[in-house]
Amino acid sequence: MRYEVQGDLFELQDVFDNGQCFRWNRNEDGSYNGVFHNISLNVKKSEGKIIFEGIAKLNQKEFESEIVKYFDLERDYESYRDKLSIVDDNLKVATEFGKGLRLLNQDLFETIISYITSANNNIPRIKGIIHKMCEKYGKELEDGTHAFPTIEELSKAEVEDLRALGLGFRDKYIYKTTRYIKENPTFLPSLYNMDTEKCRKALESLEGVGPKVADCILLFSDLKRMDVFPIDVWVRRVMNELYFHTEEVKLSKKEIRNMAELKFGELQGLAQQYLFYWRREKE
């Protein structure tokens, strides 16, 4: 299956390597391969087009609408960049750097498990663990890749099985959270109808989900809330450098959040991602 869109809708590297996703890998020819929703996809740029080629048990129309949704193609990121770039010179630089960035609408369960895995961990290792998790528990697709495990599939894993993937102390969190979601089938669907505050609290009731992970789930899944501000070491670092000019250990999350609200308002989640990506690539 194949689908083409205009080439200026996004840049591959800015989308896949900004830290929001863990299942996309760059090939030698500069294209990327990844899997979402039982779709195994290759994405490349050629002659001013973005070309999606993949394997999926869908008709053409469904295939296209899955891509439009996942890559958030209906949102106008150019207008977002315009709004943020006039905030100050910092955002002008960061949005220019990450010009081709988009926030994916990733599967909610996958995003929850992935970001529980991310706690006190680094991105290459997170990717490795999730890869192994998919290989072991996810359904194999026609081309030999694996889908992310469903709730049912992952709930078959025992704690020690999860530990064997390299999850460390996060094994219990994933075990308990998966079982809770399995035993409460209305939990995930109900999140879509909540305002952001309620939704965050509901997510934080899950084992292994604290404030930072909850914000990432809200921002990077198909819940897609922009009015959140995930704070990790990099965001703390960049916010300190740009807006506080003080010892970063002294800054409370409250202070950073208040500053983000003040500066970026309802687009603070997106602003956070431009800043994170810019600061991290600069290192």
Added chain:
DNA sequence: GTCCAGGATCGGA
């Protein structure tokens, strides 16, 4: 050997 990574949880002040 130490330090670090898209932190959360727990117990105690």
Added chain:
DNA sequence: TCCGATCATGGA
């Protein structure tokens, strides 16, 4: 409400 200790793992 807010601290500090603790929690696995692997790469630098």
